[in-house]
Amino acid sequence: MHWVMTVNRWWLAHRTVQQLYAALRQLQTLLYGAAGLATVNLTIFAKHGFLNQIFSLSTTIPFLKLLAPFIAQLSFLLNLAVLLGFTGLFTARLVRPQFRVPACSSAIVALVLLRFTEPVMLDVDVLQLPRFLNLEGQVLPSFGGAIILGLITSWLFNRWGRYATALLLGEVGLVFGGTILWVLLVPDWSRGDLYGALWPILGRHAPLWIVVCVMVNCFLNLIGMTGTIGAGNYNGGSVAVHQNLSYALTTHHLTRVPWPINLHAIATTYANTGGPGMLLATVLAVWLLTRHQAQSPARASWWPALFNVGAPLTLTLPIMLNPIMVVPFVTSSVVACLIPIGLTSVRWLPPSVYPVPATTPGFLRGFLATNGNLVALFVGCLTVVVAVAIYWPFVKLAVQQLEDKNEHDETMG
Amino acid sequence: MSMMKRWAKWTGSVAVVICLATFGAVWQKRQVKTLRHEVPSTIAPVFLVPGSSAGQNRFDPLIRRLNRGRQPHSVLKVKVGKNDHLTYTGRIRKGDRHPFIVVAFSNNRDGYANIKQQARWFSIAFRALMKLYHFNHFSAVGHSNGGIVLTLFLERYLPAHVTAERLLTIASPYNLERRTAKKTQMLKDLIRERKQLPTTLKVYSIAGTQNYSGDGTVPFMSVDSGKYVFQNQVASYTEIVVTGVATNHHQLPQNRQIINLINQYVLHENISDTVKRQNKLLPRIK
Numbered sequence: 001m002h003w004v005m006t007v008n009r010w011w012l013a014h015r016t017v018q019q020l021y022a023a024l025r026q027l028q029t030l031l032y033g034a035a036g037l038a039t040v041n042l043t044i045f046a047k048h049g050f051l052n053q054i055f056s057l058s059t060t061i062p063f064l065k066l067l068a069p070f071i072a073q074l075s076f077l078l079n080l081a082v083l084l085g086f087t088g089l090f091t092a093r094l095v096r097p098q099f100r101v102p103a104c105s106s107a108i109v110a111l112v113l114l115r116f117t118e119p120v121m122l123d124v125d126v127l128q129l130p131r132f133l134n135l136e137g138q139v140l141p142s143f144g145g146a147i148i149l150g151l152i153t154s155w156l157f158n159r160w161g162r163y164a165t166a167l168l169l170g171e172v173g174l175v176f177g178g179t180i181l182w183v184l185l186v187p188d189w190s191r192g193d194l195y196g197a198l199w200p201i202l203g204r205h206a207p208l209w210i211v212v213c214v215m216v217n218c219f220l221n222l223i224g225m226t227g228t229i230g231a232g233n234y235n236g237g238s239v240a241v242h243q244n245l246s247y248a249l250t251t252h253h254l255t256r257v258p259w260p261i262n263l264h265a266i267a268t269t270y271a272n273t274g275g276p277g278m279l280l281a282t283v284l285a286v287w288l289l290t291r292h293q294a295q296s297p298a299r300a301s302w303w304p305a306l307f308n309v310g311a312p313l314t315l316t317l318p319i320m321l322n323p324i325m326v327v328p329f330v331t332s333s334v335v336a337c338l339i340p341i342g343l344t345s346v347r348w349l350p351p352s353v354y355p356v357p358a359t360t361p362g363f364l365r366g367f368l369a370t371n372g373n374l375v376a377l378f379v380g381c382l383t384v385v386v387a388v389a390i391y392w393p394f395v396k397l398a399v400q401q402l403e404d405k406n407e408h409d410e411t412m413g
Numbered sequence: 414m415s416m417m418k419r420w421a422k423w424t425g426s427v428a429v430v431i432c433l434a435t436f437g438a439v440w441q442k443r444q445v446k447t448l449r450h451e452v453p454s455t456i457a458p459v460f461l462v463p464g465s466s467a468g469q470n471r472f473d474p475l476i477r478r479l480n481r482g483r484q485p486h487s488v489l490k491v492k493v494g495k496n497d498h499l500t501y502t503g504r505i506r507k508g509d510r511h512p513f514i515v516v517a518f519s520n521n522r523d524g525y526a527n528i529k530q531q532a533r534w535f536s537i538a539f540r541a542l543m544k545l546y547h548f549n550h551f552s553a554v555g556h557s558n559g560g561i562v563l564t565l566f567l568e569r570y571l572p573a574h575v576t577a578e579r580l581l582t583i584a585s586p587y588n589l590e591r592r593t594a595k596k597t598q599m600l601k602d603l604i605r606e607r608k609q610l611p612t613t614l615k616v617y618s619i620a621g622t623q624n625y626s627g628d629g630t631v632p633f634m635s636v637d638s639g640k641y642v643f644q645n646q647v648a649s650y651t652e653i654v655v656t657g658v659a660t661n662h663h664q665l666p667q668n669r670q671i672i673n674l675i676n677q678y679v680l681h682e683n684i685s686d687t688v689k690r691q692n693k694l695l696p697r698i699k
Contacts, residue, residue, distance in 0.1 A: 054433070054440040249445075249452040252547050354445055364434055368441045377434070 001393060007323045008401070017321070019093040020147065024315050027086055032300040034078040035312040039304040041075040043359045050307060050359040087111050087146040094154035095161075102164040103157040107149045109168075110175040114145050117179040143320060144224030149175075206261045207341045214267050214337055218330045221276045224320050240264070241353075248353045254370060260344050260351035269352040269369055270383050271336035273362020274305040275314070277329040278336055280362055281387030282319065285395040288388075307359040324401070328394040332387035339386070340366070340379055349375050450574035454548040456505075457578070459486075459679055461515045462535065464557025465527070468492075469502065469517035471556070475666045476513055479675060490515045491542070493534040499541055511552075511680060514542060523558065525589070525599045531562045536570030543575070550576040552679050556666050557631065560585025560618075561599070564642065567614070568606040581617045581679050583665050586631040588638040596638070603642045614647040617678050619671055621660040630662035 011017055024031075043049040044057060045068040051057060058064055088104040095103040156167050240259035247257045259265075274280025283305040287298035301312040319325045343349035352369035360368060363384050366376035463471035469490040476488055487506035491499055491514065505512040516538045518531050543549075555563040560582030567577055588600045596604070620636035621628035627635075633654070643650040659668040 050437075054436040245448075246452065249449050250455045250547075252449065354441065354448075356441070360437070361430075361433060364437055367434065368437050371441055371445050372438045 001397065004324055004327070004394070004397065008397075011323050012401075016094065016151065020090060020321065021318065023086055023089040023093055024318060026089055027082055028316050030078075030085065031082050031315055032312055034075070034082045035304045035309055036300070037071075037075045037078055039307050039309045039359075041071045042309065043307050045071045046359075048357050050357040050361070053357055083143070083146060084108050084111065086143065087150055090147065090150040091153050094150060095157050099157040099161040099164060102168055103153050103161075106157075106168040106171050107146075107153040109172050110149050110153070111146055113172060113176045114149070114179055117176060118183050121180065121183045143315070144220075147224060147321075206259070207266075207345075210261070210263050210266050210341070211334055211337055213263060214271055214333050215330055217267075218277055218333050221314075222320060222322075222326060222329055244351065244353045245355070254350040254353055255347075257351050257353055261341055265352040265369075266337050266340050266344075267333075269365045270340045270362075270380060271333045272308060273336070273365075273380070273384055273387070275308050276333065277314075277319065278332040278362075278384070278387035278391075279308075279314065279319075280305045281332060281384050281391050282325075282328075282395060284384070284388050285391040286399060289396060289399050306361050308362060309359075319398075322398065324394050324398045328387075328391045332390045335386055335390065336383040339383055343375075343379060349373075349379055352376065449547075450549055453550050453576070456510055456512070456546055456548045457550045457552065458505075458512050458514045458542070458546070458548055460539075460551060460553040460563070461513055462553065462555040462559030462562050463515070463517055463521070464555075464559045465521055465523040467517070467521060467556070467559075469515050471517070472513070472515055472666060475672065475675075478667070478669075478672050479513075479680070487512045488515065489513070489542075490517065491538045492517050492519065493538050494519045497534065497537050499538055505546060525597070528558055528561050528599070529565065531558075532565035532569065535562055535566050539566070539570070540572070543572070549574060550578055552579040552581075553577070554581045554583070554675060554679060555585060556583045557585060557662065561587065561603075564603060564610075564639075567611065568603065568609045571609075571611065577611050577614050579615045579617070579679050581619065581675060582639065583619045583671060584621050584628050584631045584636060584662055585618065585639065586635040587642060588635040590630075590632065590635065592626065592632045592634055594634070596641075600638055600641065607642050607646050610643065610646050612646065612648060615678075616643045616647050616650045617653060617674065618643075618650070619653045619655055619665070619674060621662060621665045621668070622654055622656050623660045623662075628660055628662040628665065 041049075043051045045064065046052060047058065047068070049057075052064075087107050091104050091107040092100045153171060156171065157164065160167060240262035241264045244257040244259055244262070244265070248254055271278065274283060283298050283301050287302065290298060301316075304312055314320050319329060340349055344351055349366075350370045350373050352366050354369050354371055356365055356368045363380035364377070366380040367373065370376040461472045461475075463469070469492050476486075480486060487509045488503045489505050489512060490502040492502075493499055493516065505514075516535055518534050520527060520530065553563045555561070560580075563580060563582070564585075564587075567580070571577060587603065589597045591597055616639075618636060618639045620631075620633050622633055623629045625633075627633045637652065640650065640652065653674060655665070655668060655670050657670070659665070665671055
């Protein structure tokens with residue numbers, strides 16, 4: 001662990017990193033509120049929400065359907081406020097005081113253009129915007145963009161702050177033009193789902209490529225860059241998923257589905273518990289380590305993480321851009337893939353074929369996607385236990401680091 | 414107190430997880446069942462129902478001719494006893510998408526009361542076969558009263574999630590042996606319950622005419638009465654009159670033209686694309 005601490009100390013010595021964490025801490029309360037509301041919206045009010053589906057809430061609770069669009073919009077706006085607030089705060093912390101207003105405005109406008117140009121150009125339905133922008137639950141994807149924009153904007157304004165108007169127009173124009181070029185030049189199929197696009201070629205080496213894809217996605221999550229670029233689509237829209245489902249529905253059994261090992265059946269089902277990186281395991285580990293404290297970071301995160309909305313802990317522990325968490329984040333996901341791959345190969349575990357809502361608790365996904373197989377339930381729980389064990393020593397360090405920081409802040413305050 | 418609180422928390426968490434798992438499993442079973450009903454099964458059998466006085470071997474010559482010159486469709490024969498007991502002969506070959514299933518009855522006598530009973534027996538056999546072979550769509554051919562049995566089944570006993578695709582009746586007397594326009598009780602009942610017929614069903618009613626009035630047993634007017642049952646209710650209703658050799662009522666299932674019609678309309682085999690387009694089995698070329 002010594003080398004992890006060395007890397008971490010070197011990392012934390014940077015002023016930019018300190019400002020980044022400080023900006024995130026400032027937004028903590030708003031972030032918890034946004035993630036909580038997003039979880040309520042995604043599980044209860046959303047048409048395909050897990051709780052909505054299993055308890056038939058749409059039909060049993062009056063006015064739920066009527067309220068759903070308002071809750072969705074509120075959740076969208078609150079999450080957007082977190083993102084824009086972070087962009088503004090982070091930029092403001094890095095730029096000289098006299099350039100704060102134009103620099104923050106420039107970064108916020110550029111971020112709005114970065115996130116909204118693509119759906120507007122692709123003619124996405126307005127009601128689908130929150131889902132498309134991935135802002136309902138996971139505010140994480142845009143944070144990478146926000147950090148980069150904050151860094152570039154502050155650097156530009158610190159250097160050429162006297163040309164504030166020209167810089168603002170230039171940055172906004174460049175981001176707008178760049179996004180348009182991105183949409184026009186980069187094919188739609190390659191943006192969010194490289195694995196799906198390359199699946200016909202990769203099909204035969206599925207286990208290897210699933211692990212590679214999960215590792216790439218984990219790294220992208222760790223630097224806050226997911227959504228627009230992605231190694232694999234975890235939503236299960238691939239050919240393998242459709243062929244498996246069609247086979248299972250027509251033959252009424254899962255034993256000989258054409259693609260028992262595919263990204264959806266393995267990674268989405270078993271390695272996405274609590275969100276990418278097995279975040280439910282992180283929440284459990286943090287909770288077990290800090291349960292005696294009055295302000296446990298896990299307290300506000302367990303409910304979102306149970307339904308795979310992992311944003312709060314990712315940003316407040318933090319996990320994103322934290323060298324301590326790189327190893328367990330990637331390792332736990334890879335191990336959570338290897339266990340079901342091995343068991344499926346020897347036919348002890350039936351493949352996960354049937355669709356389940358995105359907010360289904362991770363450890364129940366396999367159980368429900370196999371239509372009630374108990375081995376799948378056991379494997380779902382086992383992956384969480386193994387992930388907690390992997391996270392344990394690293395979370396211990398991260399929690400210690402957080403406590404030290406809080407103590408330092410209190411002393412300074 | 415603290416210990417109690419901790420136990421309560423743990424028990425509560427476990428109860429929540431068990432509740433989510435149980436309700437989730439129940440919901441998923443329901444979802445999968447619905448999905449299975451929506452996705453067409455790979456197997457879509459063709460039911461053959463003989464007329465009164467005929468047994469389960471009634472269609473043997475027809476099946477032999479239908480299977481000639483191609484990979485033969487497998488044949489399963491089911492006889493329904495008076496005590497609802499099912500006796501199976503033959504088997505469905507694995508991979509056969511359109512096997513023939515002949516359903517015959519121990520009580521195969523004529524008369525409306527018997528026909529009603531036969532429709533109920535057919536539904537018993539149908540449900541048993543559905544459980545066994547997991548199909549959710551099918552076509553059917555009925556000769557003489559067999560066609561009436563199938564029509565009654567479609568009106569009264571067709572399970573909600575099952576799609577009846579095509580029904581071909583051969584000389585089926587919808588108004589029994591009556592040669593006038595006056596409706597029998599059976600026809601009145603069939604007309605009264607016609608709204609229960611599936612709107613996506615395609616119906617082909619074949620009448621044999623050995624002479625100007627009928628096929629020697631069933632009057633043409635009686636076959637023609639089917640229009641009161643099907644017209645403006647099902648997706649399409651086509652009446653076909655077959656004349657020439659082998660148009661006697663008992664010879665009709667072996668009639669070459671009728672075999673071609675079964676091939677064309679029920680099995681969708683050995684038909685040119687032009688004919689398929691004419692019969693709206695393929696979209697028109699624009």
